[in-house]
Amino acid sequence: MDDDFDPIAEAKANWDKRWPEHSTYMAAATSIMRAQQLILKAADDSLKPYGLTFARYEALMLLSFTKKGELPLSKLGQRLMIHPTSVTNIIDKLTSDGLVERISHPTDRRTTLARITDLGTKLAQEATKAIHDVDFGIGHLKENQNLELIKLINAVRGLSK
Amino acid sequence: MDDDFDPIAEAKANWDKRWPEHSTYMAAATSIMRAQQLILKAADDSLKPYGLTFARYEALMLLSFTKKGELPLSKLGQRLMIHPTSVTNIIDKLTSDGLVERISHPTDRRTTLARITDLGTKLAQEATKAIHDVDFGIGHLKENQNLELIKLINAVRGLSK
DNA sequence: TGCAAATAGTAGGAAGTCCGACTATCTTAT
DNA sequence: ATAAGATAGTCGGACTTCCTACTATTTGCA
Numbered sequence: 258m259d260d261d262f263d264p265i266a267e268a269k270a271n272w273d274k275r276w277p278e279h280s281t282y283m284a285a286a287t288s289i290m291r292a293q294q295l296i297l298k299a300a301d302d303s304l305k306p307y308g309l310t311f312a313r314y315e316a317l318m319l320l321s322f323t324k325k326g327e328l329p330l331s332k333l334g335q336r337l338m339i340h341p342t343s344v345t346n347i348i349d350k351l352t353s354d355g356l357v358e359r360i361s362h363p364t365d366r367r368t369t370l371a372r373i374t375d376l377g378t379k380l381a382q383e384a385t386k387a388i389h390d391v392d393f394g395i396g397h398l399k400e401n402q403n404l405e406l407i408k409l410i411n412a413v414r415g416l417s418k
Numbered sequence: 419m420d421d422d423f424d425p426i427a428e429a430k431a432n433w434d435k436r437w438p439e440h441s442t443y444m445a446a447a448t449s450i451m452r453a454q455q456l457i458l459k460a461a462d463d464s465l466k467p468y469g470l471t472f473a474r475y476e477a478l479m480l481l482s483f484t485k486k487g488e489l490p491l492s493k494l495g496q497r498l499m500i501h502p503t504s505v506t507n508i509i510d511k512l513t514s515d516g517l518v519e520r521i522s523h524p525t526d527r528r529t530t531l532a533r534i535t536d537l538g539t540k541l542a543q544e545a546t547k548a549i550h551d552v553d554f555g556i557g558h559l560k561e562n563q564n565l566e567l568i569k570l571i572n573a574v575r576g577l578s579k
Numbered sequence: 580t581g582c583a584a585a586t587a588g589t590a591g592g593a594a595g596t597c598c599g600a601c602t603a604t605c606t607t608a609t
Numbered sequence: 610a611t612a613a614g615a616t617a618g619t620c621g622g623a624c625t626t627c628c629t630a631c632t633a634t635t636t637g638c639a
Contacts (some may be wrong), residue, residue: 263577264497265568271483279550281564286457286554288571290472293454294626295575296447301627307465311451312595322432328611331617336425338452340597347595367604367617389440393447395574403442406570407426410449413556414456414561416424455596462597473625492587501627506589508625528587528634585636595626606615 265291279381299394307384308354312339313390316347320373327372329362356380377401397411426452437475450574460555468545469515473500475549477508478517478542481534488533490523 265287273282300311309317319336320326328336334344348371351357356377362368373381395403422452426448433441461472470478480497482486495505509532512518517538523529534542556564 263572264499267497268480276546276550279553281557281561281568282553284560285564285567285571286461286556287476288568288575289450289453291458291575292450292497292571296537298627299577310594315448318432319429324561336428338425338455339595341618342598342620343596350594362617363621365605365617369618385437389437392440392443395443395447397576398443398446398573400422400442402570402573403446404444405566406574407442407449409563409567409570410446410453411424412559413453413567414449415558451597459597471624490587500625502588502590503628504626511624526587526635552587581639582635583638585634587634588632591629593626593628596624597611598623599618602618602632604617605614607611607613609610609612 289410291377296394299391300388303387303391304384307380307387309380312337312343313347313356314381314384316344316351317373317377318385320357320371321378325372326378327360327370329368329370331368333371343411351377379381408416429550438566450571457555460552461549464548464552464555465545468541468548470541473498474508474512474517475542475545477505477512477532478534478538479546481518482539482542486533487539488531490529490531492529494532502554512538536537 259373265284268287269280269284272283279344297311300314304310304314314336316333319333320328330344330348331341333348334341337344348357348359351371352359355374357371357373360370362370398406426445429448430441430445432442458472461475462532465471465475476498477494480494481489491509492502494509495502498505500508509518509520512532513520516535518532518534521533523531533571559567
């Protein structure tokens with residue numbers, strides 16, 4: 258059994274035989290899917306001791322960067338590029354863990370603000386150390402590889418110009 | 419309101435202020451996470467008319483590439499790089515849709531084979547046309563961008579050498 | 580031979596994601 | 610002024626993923 262057999266290379270070979278003009282799209286798309294799994298797992302593992310997931314960590318950090326430590330849920334969703342229902346889900350959990358609290362917006366009664374608590378701030382700091390220790394699961398990359406990757410994914414995201 | 423405001427660039431700027439030595443890791447990791455969501459959505463949307471998801475489409479294609487149209491579930495899991503329980507889940511659904519059937523391995527009574535049905539084969543062909551129409555959600559990339567992306571993600575996956 | 584370890588698959592449960600539907604509130608255009 | 614449309618958030622449901630067991634079988638070593 259091949260131990261460093263690469264399933265993506267195998268799939269690409271199958272595509273090349275049948276639909277060569279689509280094979281690199283398939284391989285690039287599949288590569289991103291697999292890489293995401295690896296990164297998410299590394300990040301989640303490093304955050305587990307703090308009771309956080311990567312999704313919740315990102316939300317917490319976003320709040321910690323604001324002047325007042327608060328943000329409307331809708332804005333949170335935009336920044337994290339997730340569905341409104343996912344925001345509700347994430348904030349529900351952060352709230353029940355005492356890391357965030359829901360407060361009402363002073364002038365717009367539709368909107369709810371999430372505000373980070375002192376406990377949330379402290380936990381975010383510790384969690385950041387942990388996730389930096391593994392550099393988001395890609396600590397083995399070089400600086401210019403990171404930059405190149407960001408640039409290419411900007412193209413994927415349609416920001417290339 | 420900025421309309422082509424980029425949340426990842428914003429996050430990177432926040433990191434640069436505080437932890438500049440980790441900022442490109444954060445940005446690269448986050449980029450991959452977001453790109454995966456976009457690609458998965460594009461793929462799933464194109465497959466929806468056929469009642470398939472990307473995960474199930476991949477499994478179906480893998481079976482269709484084999485000589486006999488069958489593969490042990492464990493091997494399927496290795497190729498798709500997913501957890502054994504996810505394989506069970508995917509094959510359950512494909513089976514109940516009549517696209518695949520479970521048969522027992524002739525010599526090893528522990529293993530179950532998944533075998534693609536005629537219906538499954540036909541559906542896989544049609545679904546492939548649909549997903550090729552959108553080129554896995556990244557049809558706007560150029561060939562060399564695909565190749566560069568694959569290469570960089572091989573590094574992420576630790577295959578660089 | 581025979582027992583421990585590895586392998587294959589599944590059940591149950593926790594998380595996360597999305598979608599559709601729905602209420603409440605604000606904005607805008609007539 | 611008011612009716613139509615946009616925006617904010619939540620609920621319920623569907624789906625996928627993983628993890629922790631757990632059973633059944635096979636392999637391998639002693």
